[in-house]
Amino acid sequence: xxxxxxxxxxxxxxxxxxxxxxxxxxxxxxxxxxxxxxxxxxxxxxxxxxxxxxxxxxxxxxxxxxxxxxxxxxxxxxxxxxxxxxxxxxxxxxxxxxxxxxxxxxxxxxxxxxxxxxxxxxxxxxxxxxxxxxxxxxxxxxxxxxxxxxxxxxxxxxxxxxxxxxxxxxxxxxxxxxxxxxxxxxxxxxxxxxxxxxxxxxxxxxxxxxxxxxxxxxxxxxxxxxxxxxxxxxxxxxxxxxxxxxxxxxxxxxxxxxxxxxxxxxxxxxxxxxxxxxxxxxxxxxxxxxxxxxxxxxxxxxxxxxxxxxxxxxxxxxxxxxxxxxxxxxxxxxxxxxxxxxxxxxxxxxxxxxxxxxxxxxxxxxxxxxxxxxxxxxxxxxxxxxxxxxxxxxxxxxxxxxxxxxxxxxxxxxxxxxxxxxxxxxxxxxxxxxxxxxxxxxxxxxxxxxxxxxxxxx
Numbered sequence: 001x002x003x004x005x006x007x008x009x010x011x012x013x014x015x016x017x018x019x020x021x022x023x024x025x026x027x028x029x030x031x032x033x034x035x036x037x038x039x040x041x042x043x044x045x046x047x048x049x050x051x052x053x054x055x056x057x058x059x060x061x062x063x064x065x066x067x068x069x070x071x072x073x074x075x076x077x078x079x080x081x082x083x084x085x086x087x088x089x090x091x092x093x094x095x096x097x098x099x100x101x102x103x104x105x106x107x108x109x110x111x112x113x114x115x116x117x118x119x120x121x122x123x124x125x126x127x128x129x130x131x132x133x134x135x136x137x138x139x140x141x142x143x144x145x146x147x148x149x150x151x152x153x154x155x156x157x158x159x160x161x162x163x164x165x166x167x168x169x170x171x172x173x174x175x176x177x178x179x180x181x182x183x184x185x186x187x188x189x190x191x192x193x194x195x196x197x198x199x200x201x202x203x204x205x206x207x208x209x210x211x212x213x214x215x216x217x218x219x220x221x222x223x224x225x226x227x228x229x230x231x232x233x234x235x236x237x238x239x240x241x242x243x244x245x246x247x248x249x250x251x252x253x254x255x256x257x258x259x260x261x262x263x264x265x266x267x268x269x270x271x272x273x274x275x276x277x278x279x280x281x282x283x284x285x286x287x288x289x290x291x292x293x294x295x296x297x298x299x300x301x302x303x304x305x306x307x308x309x310x311x312x313x314x315x316x317x318x319x320x321x322x323x324x325x326x327x328x329x330x331x332x333x334x335x336x337x338x339x340x341x342x343x344x345x346x347x348x349x350x351x352x353x354x355x356x357x358x359x360x361x362x363x364x365x366x367x368x369x370x371x372x373x374x375x376x377x378x379x380x381x382x383x384x385x386x387x388x389x390x391x392x393x394x395x396x397x398x399x400x401x402x403x404x405x406x407x408x409x410x411x412x413x414x415x416x417x418x419x420x421x422x423x424x425x426x427x428x429x430x431x432x433x434x435x436x437x438x439x440x441x442x443x444x445x446x447x448x449x450x451x452x453x454x455x456x457x458x
Contacts, residue, residue, distance in 0.1 A: 044083060051091065052115075056108060060087060062117040068141060069122065075143070076120035082145040083117060086158065090115070092281065093159040094166065097273035102265045112169055114139040119146035132161040134168040152284035159278070160227040167219040174262045180254045181214040183247050188213055201240050204247025206233070221251045225267075226274045230437040231292045234458060238297070268433040275436070289440040290382040290424035294350050301440065303454040304342040309439075313428055319452040322412040326357065329408035336361040338368075343413060351375055353387070355413065356398070357405070370402030372409060374417070378424060385424045385442055387417040421445045427453045 044062075052058040061068065064077035078086075099107045112134070121144040122130035133141045142161065148154065187203045189195060192212035205211045206228075210220035225233055237248040259267035278284045285291055292298060305315055305323050327340040341358040348354055353376045360367045373393045378385050389410075392399050402409070422442035428451075431439055441453025 044080065047084065048087065052087070056095070056111055058111060058113055058115065060115045060117065064118075065116075068116045068139075069118065075118045075122060076146065078117045078119040078145040082119070082148045085148060085150065086117065086142065086145050087115075089155050089159055090162055093155075093274060093277050094162045097270055097277065098265075100273055101270045102263075106265070110169065110173060112138055112140045112166070116141040117145055118143045120144065121147075131158075132165045134165040137169050137172040140165045140169070152278070152282040152286075155282050156227055156278055156284055159274075160223045163226050163274075164219045164223040167222040168215065170263065171215060171218065174258075176215065176218050177254055177258055177262075180218060180251065183250050183254070184211075184214070184217065187211060188217070192216075201236065202244050204240060204244040204251070206236060206248070217251070218255070221255055225252060225255060226271055227278065229275050229278070229287045230271065231287065231289075231297060234437075235292065235295070235297045238458060266433065268436065272433040272436045285382040288382050288424070289426055289437075290378045290385065293347065293424060294378045294382065296347075296350065297458055298440070298456045299347055300457045301345040301347075301454050302342050302457075303344070303452055309455075313430055316449060316451045318447075318450045319416060322416040325412040326405070326408055329412075330357075330359050330405060331362075333404065334361075336363065338362070341367060346371075347376075351377065354393070355417070357402070357409070357413075368401050369398045370405060370409075371398040372402050372406075372414070383423045383425065384445060385422045387422075389414055389418055420447075420450065422451075427451055 048060045048062075052060055060083075062078050062080075062083045069075045095107060095111065098111075116139060118141070122133075124130065131143055135141070140162070142158070144158075148158075184204055187205075189211060190213070192200075192208050192210075195208045195211050197208055200206075200208045200211045203211070205217060206220050206224040210217040224236070233248070233252065237245045237252075240248060256267045259265045259270065275287055279287045289298070303319075303323070305320060323340075323343065326343075330338045330340050338359040338361055341360055344356040344358065346354040346356055353374050355372045355374055357370045357372075358367055359370075371393070373390055375388045375390045376385060377388075392402070395403075421444070423445055424442055425440065426436060427439075427441035427443055437456075439453060439455050441451055444450035
C-alpha cells in the first residue's frame, strides 16, 4: 500500500512539473499538411461555390467520403484535375440548356442539390459497370472521373449519364406515363446484361440496359434523343425490325409529350440546345448532317423556292438566280408554259446524287421529271462537300426529259453546284427546333451568302 501511494505521488509530481514547463513559440506552417482538408478553400472550391452553390444551391462533393457509396464496394477518389472539366460538362451540356429552355425557376426547383464525384467506376458482382446513380430526387453520383478524356466521344458519353440520371429525378417528380410501359412490357428482362445489342435493337430498345425495366428504358430513351441525337435515333429506328421501329417511334412520341405536357418544357428546343453544344462546342461531328448523309440516312433534299419557308427564313440570292433562270427557261420552252415545281437532290449512294427537276403544265395534269447525274463527296470533316457533273446514268425516260433542258440546266443549277465547294449543315440555324434535323442544306465554303437548303426525307 505504501509503495502504491508513493508511485501515485511521484506520477502527480511529474505531471505537475510538465504542466509548469515554459516553452517558446514555434513557427510552423500547417496549411500544407493536409491539402484535401475540407476547411481549406482552394481555387477549385471557390469556382464550385460561385458556379454551382451560389446560383443553384448545388453542393459538389468531390473529396472522398465512404458515406456516399455502397460500403461493400471499393471506390477510388476523384483526381482533382478531373473535377472541373467534369463539372463544366454538367454546366454547359445539362444545366445551361435546361436553364435556357425551362427557365431559372425550373432549374432552381428541380436540379439535384448534391453532386457526388468518384474517380473509379462502381462494379456490381455480375460485372456490370455503374457510371452514375440518382437518389431520392436530390442527389446524383458520377463515377469514373479518373478516366476523363477531353474528347467529344468521352464527354458526350459522360453527358449521357447525366441526362439519364436526371430523367430518373424528373420521373420521381412527375410519374412516367402509364402507357409507356405497355409499349415493350413483354420484353423487359432483369438479366439485361446478357441481352445482345442486336437483340435489344430488334425489339425496340436504344440499348441493352434499356431492356432491363421500363424506368431504365425511359431514361435511356431520353438520353438517346438528347445526347445521341435525332439523326442517330432515326437511323436506329430505321434499321430495327418493323416491330422495333414502331416501338421506338412510339417511345419517342411519349417522351416528347411528357416533357411538353407533363413538365412544360419544349422537348425539341431542349434537344436542339444539347445537340448544338455537342456539335459546336465539343466538336462532335457524328451529330452533323454530313456525317449521316455519308451513311445513307437521308435520301432526298427538296428545294421549292415558292414554299413559304423561304419567305420566312430566307434564301440565297445566288441560288435563287440560278433557280429562277431555269424556271423561266422551262416556262418559255412550250406554249403549255411548264412550271418548275422543285429541284430535288436524290442521294443514291455515298458518292452519287441525282439532281431532279420536276415540272408541270400551267393548266395542270401530269408532272414530269428530268434527272441529271452528279458525283458528290463529303470530306473527312463530315462537312466540306463538292459536286461534280458526270455522264448521265441513262438516255430514256427522265433522262430524255433532262436532255430537253440540258443547256439551261448547265448554265444555271449545274454551274452553281460545280464552281464552288460547300459545307453541309443544319441550315439555316434560325430554323425552329421542330425542324432541326428535318431540314438541311449546303453553304459555300468561301461565301456565307451562297447557300441552298430544303426539307429532308429518309
